Amino acid sequence: xxxxxxxxxxxxxxxxxxxxxxxxxxxxxxxxxxxxxxxxxxxxxxxxxxxxxxxxxxxxxxxxxxxxxxxxxxxxxxxxxxxxxxxxxxxxxxxxxxxxxxxxxxxxxxxxxxxxxxxxxxxxxxxxxxxxxxxxxxxxxxxxxxxxxxxxxxxxxxxxxxxxxxxxxxxxxxxxxxxxxxxxxxxxxxxxxxxxxxxxxxxxxxxxxxxxxxxxxxxxxxxxxxxxxxxxxxxxxxxxxxxxxxxxxxxxxxxxxxxxxxxxxxxxxxxxxxxxxxxxxxxxxxxxxxxxxxxxxxxxxxxxxxxxxxxxxxx
Numbered sequence: 001x002x003x004x005x006x007x008x009x010x011x012x013x014x015x016x017x018x019x020x021x022x023x024x025x026x027x028x029x030x031x032x033x034x035x036x037x038x039x040x041x042x043x044x045x046x047x048x049x050x051x052x053x054x055x056x057x058x059x060x061x062x063x064x065x066x067x068x069x070x071x072x073x074x075x076x077x078x079x080x081x082x083x084x085x086x087x088x089x090x091x092x093x094x095x096x097x098x099x100x101x102x103x104x105x106x107x108x109x110x111x112x113x114x115x116x117x118x119x120x121x122x123x124x125x126x127x128x129x130x131x132x133x134x135x136x137x138x139x140x141x142x143x144x145x146x147x148x149x150x151x152x153x154x155x156x157x158x159x160x161x162x163x164x165x166x167x168x169x170x171x172x173x174x175x176x177x178x179x180x181x182x183x184x185x186x187x188x189x190x191x192x193x194x195x196x197x198x199x200x201x202x203x204x205x206x207x208x209x210x211x212x213x214x215x216x217x218x219x220x221x222x223x224x225x226x227x228x229x230x231x232x233x234x235x236x237x238x239x240x241x242x243x244x245x246x247x248x249x250x251x252x253x254x255x256x257x258x259x260x261x262x263x264x265x266x267x268x269x270x271x272x273x274x275x276x277x278x279x280x281x282x283x284x285x286x287x288x289x290x291x292x293x294x295x296x297x298x299x300x301x302x303x304x305x306x307x308x309x310x311x312x313x314x315x
Contacts, residue, residue, distance in 0.1 A: 001030055001031060001032065001033050002031065002032045002033070002058050002059050002142040003032075003033050003035065003056055003057050003058050003059070004023075004032050004033065004034045004035065004057060004058070004059040004060070004061060004142075005035050005036075005053050005054055005056075005057035005059070005060045005061065005082075006019070006020075006034065006035070006036040006061045006063065007054075007060065007061065007062045007063065007068075007074055007078040007079065007082065008036070008062075008063035008068065008074070008098075009063070009065060009067035009068045009070075009071050009074055011065070011067040012063050012065050012067060012068065012098050012099075013280075014180075014280040014281045015063055015098045015121060015127075016036060016063060017280050018127055018131055018280065018281075019061070019063070019096070019131060019134070020034055020036070021131075022128075022131040022132065022134070022135045023135060023138070026135065026138070026139060026142065031139070031142045031143065032059070032138075032142050035053045035057065037049075037050060050078070051081075054078060054081055054082065054085075055081075055085075057091055058091055058092065059091065059092050059094065059138075059141070059142065060082040060085070060086070060091055060092070060093045060094070061094050061096055061138075062074075062078075062079060062082065062093065062094070062095045062096065062108070063096050063098045064095050064096065064097050064098060064101065064103050064108065064113070065097075065098045065099040065101055066099060066101040066102075068098075068101075069101055069102070069103065069106065075106075079107075079108070083107055083108075086111075092141065093111065094111075094113075094114060094138070094141070095108045095111055095113040095114070096113065096114045096115070096121070096134055097113050097114070097115070097118050097119070097120045097121065098120060098121045098122065099120050099121070099122050100120050100122070100123065104118075114133070114134045114137050114138075115130050115133040115134050115137075116133050116137075121134075122298055122299070122300075123298070123300045124298060124300065124301070125295075125297060125298060125300060125301030125304055125305070126283075126295055126296050126297055126298060126301050127281070127283075127296060127298065128296065179279040179280075180277075180279065180280055180281075182277045182282055184253075186282065187253070187275040187277070187282065188254060190275050190282045191246070191254055191255075191256065191275050192246075193299065194256065194273075194275075194284060194299045194302055195226065195246055195256055197299035197300065197302075197303055198244060198256065198299070198302055198303045198306060199228055199244075201300075201303035201307065202220060202228065202230050202242075202244070202303070202306075202307070202310075203220045203228075205218070205307060206218030206219060206220045206230055206232075207220070209232065215234060215235050216232060216233065216234050217232070217233040218230065218231070218232055218233075219231045219232075219233070221262070223245075223264050224245075226245055226246040227243070227244070227245035227246070227264065228243075228244055228245070229241065229242065229243045229244075229262040229263075229264055230242045230244075230262060230310065231262045232310075232311070232314065234314075238262075239313070239314060240310060240311060240313060240314055241260070241261045241262030241263075242258060242259065242260060242261070242262060242306070242309070242310045243258070243259040243261060243262055243263060243264055243266055244256065244257070244258050244259075244306065245257055247269075247272070249269060249272055253274065253275075254274075254275075255272045255273055255274045255287070256272065256273045256274075256284070256302065256306075257269050257271075257272045258270050258271040258272070258273075258306050258309060260309065260310075270309060271286055271287070271305075271306070271309060272286070272287045273285065273286055273287065273297070273302055274287060276296075278296070283296035283297055283298065284296075284297040284298075284299075284301070284302045285297065286305070
């Protein structure tokens with residue numbers, strides 16, 4: 001069994017909890033034992049337990065974000081020691097890019113990061129898609145026999161961490177994260193951020209469309225901070241249109257509404273997306289067309305889904 005250590009900023013607690021859920025099958029199959037600071041027992045000394053577990057781990061997972069980099073403890077202490085052990089060959093370090101940040105210019109830039117192509121977790125259509133990619137790669141890694149510990153690791157260390165007692169494994173839940181409460185102001189902010197992402201996604205994509213496809217032109221037209229239309233022309237003839245806006249359609253709370261034409265006076269909808277939440281995070285769900293709205297869509301997931309609706313007749 002591979003002993004794994006998770007280093008993360010507590011700002012990214014929801015992603016640590018999600019990762020542990022996705023690692024559940026590996027744990028059930030006896031391939032990995034996952035440790036994070038949630039396993040420090042009551043009364044335990046935080047620094048000594050973390051240091052001891054960091055020294056004992058064979059696999060060190062770094063959940064990388066701007067908050068991780070900004071943390072003196074995560075970046076300056078845990079990551080520094082993790083990379084020292086990686087260079088010694090006594091542990092394997094894997095960086096998991098949680099949110100976009102300047103990680104490539106850090107010492108982590110020399111490592112191959114997860115998910116695939118180091119695409120940040122939050123930039124995948126859903127968190128399930130992203131963490132499945134991560135866990136698939138980790139499964140291959142932990143299934144490979146680990147190398148023998150280096151002589152440097154078997155030599156008594158002089159640091160206090162060497163004398164710290166590694167916490168004994170105890171039966172416990174995989175995730176101890178408590179349910180988070182999301183207020184109306186949080187949901188509204190999440191929707192505004194999502195709409196801003198969709199707006200930029202469509203504007204940039206329509207601008208690039210003509211350069212990639214001779215004979216085609218894309219037009220982005222802003223109608224307000226909360227509404228825009230898009231159109232695609234082929235040889236001067238309009239072949240696709242859309243109208244995307246923030247709406248209170250059907251008497252519900254604020255949503256992102258999509259119509260399959262570029263008439264800004266159109267009050268009909270081909271799709272609407274609202275903000276929902278589970279016990280740890282907010283996400284978007286579709287209301288009309290997509291598998292009963294079961295997907296937990298990120299900002300990028302919403303943008304990709306709407307772009308697919310917009311361009312489906314052209315493929």
